[in-house]
Amino acid sequence: MSALSIGWKKRISEAHSQIEKFILCTPCIDLPLGFLGSPYRLTLKLEHLQYTGSFKPRGVFNRLSGAEIPPAGLICASGGNHGAALAYAARTLRVPCEVFVPKVTSQFKRDRLLSYGARVIEEGDVFVEALQASERRREQTGAMSIHAFDHVQTLAGQGTIAKEIEEQIGVPDAVVLAVGGGGLLGGISGWFGRDTAVVGAEPELCATFNAAMAAGRPVTVSTGGIAADALGCRELGLEPYRVVSESAATSLLVSEAAILDAQRSLWEELRMVVEPAAAVPLAAVRSGRLGLTPGAHVCLIICGANVAPSSVAG
Numbered sequence: 001m002s003a004l005s006i007g008w009k010k011r012i013s014e015a016h017s018q019i020e021k022f023i024l025c026t027p028c029i030d031l032p033l034g035f036l037g038s039p040y041r042l043t044l045k046l047e048h049l050q051y052t053g054s055f056k057p058r059g060v061f062n063r064l065s066g067a068e069i070p071p072a073g074l075i076c077a078s079g080g081n082h083g084a085a086l087a088y089a090a091r092t093l094r095v096p097c098e099v100f101v102p103k104v105t106s107q108f109k110r111d112r113l114l115s116y117g118a119r120v121i122e123e124g125d126v127f128v129e130a131l132q133a134s135e136r137r138r139e140q141t142g143a144m145s146i147h148a149f150d151h152v153q154t155l156a157g158q159g160t161i162a163k164e165i166e167e168q169i170g171v172p173d174a175v176v177l178a179v180g181g182g183g184l185l186g187g188i189s190g191w192f193g194r195d196t197a198v199v200g201a202e203p204e205l206c207a208t209f210n211a212a213m214a215a216g217r218p219v220t221v222s223t224g225g226i227a228a229d230a231l232g233c234r235e236l237g238l239e240p241y242r243v244v245s246e247s248a249a250t251s252l253l254v255s256e257a258a259i260l261d262a263q264r265s266l267w268e269e270l271r272m273v274v275e276p277a278a279a280v281p282l283a284a285v286r287s288g289r290l291g292l293t294p295g296a297h298v299c300l301i302i303c304g305a306n307v308a309p310s311s312v313a314g
Helices: 002-019 057-064 081-093 106-114 127-141 151-170 181-191 208-216 236-243 256-270 278-285 308-311
Strands: 028-029 041-045 074-077 097-101 119-122 174-178 197-203 250-254 298-299
Touching: 002 057, 002 151, 028 151, 041 151, 057 081, 057 151, 074 081, 074 127, 074 298, 081 097, 081 106, 097 106, 097 127, 119 127, 151 181, 151 236, 151 298, 174 181, 174 278, 181 197, 181 236, 197 208, 197 278, 208 236, 208 250, 250 278, 256 278, 256 308, 278 298, 298 308
Parallel strands: 041 298, 074 097, 097 119, 174 197, 174 298, 197 250
Antiparallel strands: 028 041
């Protein structure tokens, strides 16, 4: 066990004990060799079945653990999934919530935010502009700001997925997951360290992790494409970068066409309605560039289902 994972396992285990009453322990399903066009034995961690339809409540509830929430409540900027998690937590804890969203946020995700009782404010074309607006609002109201990914407690909350994976199936040869700002990547890398291969799969048009590893630090990138509403961050978070730079995590880029094909396959073969971001790991596996021995055990984290069903199954 690596020194990195020893420290993070303790932190993540503590996080799990704090949040387990607020989250679902999502199931894993094993698929036979060759299924979904993969040369590997796949296990899918079905985190799209989590409350609010994504993994995000884990990090949010851990971030709020022990926190004194001000009368103005909670505030964040989000492309949708983090905002839904914060709104859900606010409803659970009975406090107000405001969520700033960029224009790229789908109406489906906006409707989810509203269904949890959040006040939704559109600001800017991309996430960073919504974030700046939310910070200005926070200064005015005194609300508690919860960043979507760049906080140690958030990483520890997301890392509880890795703890569950190990308890459910053992340590696989590789874990493949989608990367946006890096919260999920940081949490999974923190738990596994160098003990297994962690592959951060990214759309070619939203490549924060790839760019950070190439530059030796988080750098600003342009974002776009079909997964931008979930993965369209301009820069990898500093906290995730600190973790992954000490781990064995690697980046793998996939095309728009490969993401759409993987999304369709998950529907056609398993009747799973997932958002494009959740199909990115399967696209990475099917790229033929993982570099693993055929038959290796690979766990894919299916991260979110916040998409209109008609866009997948129609």
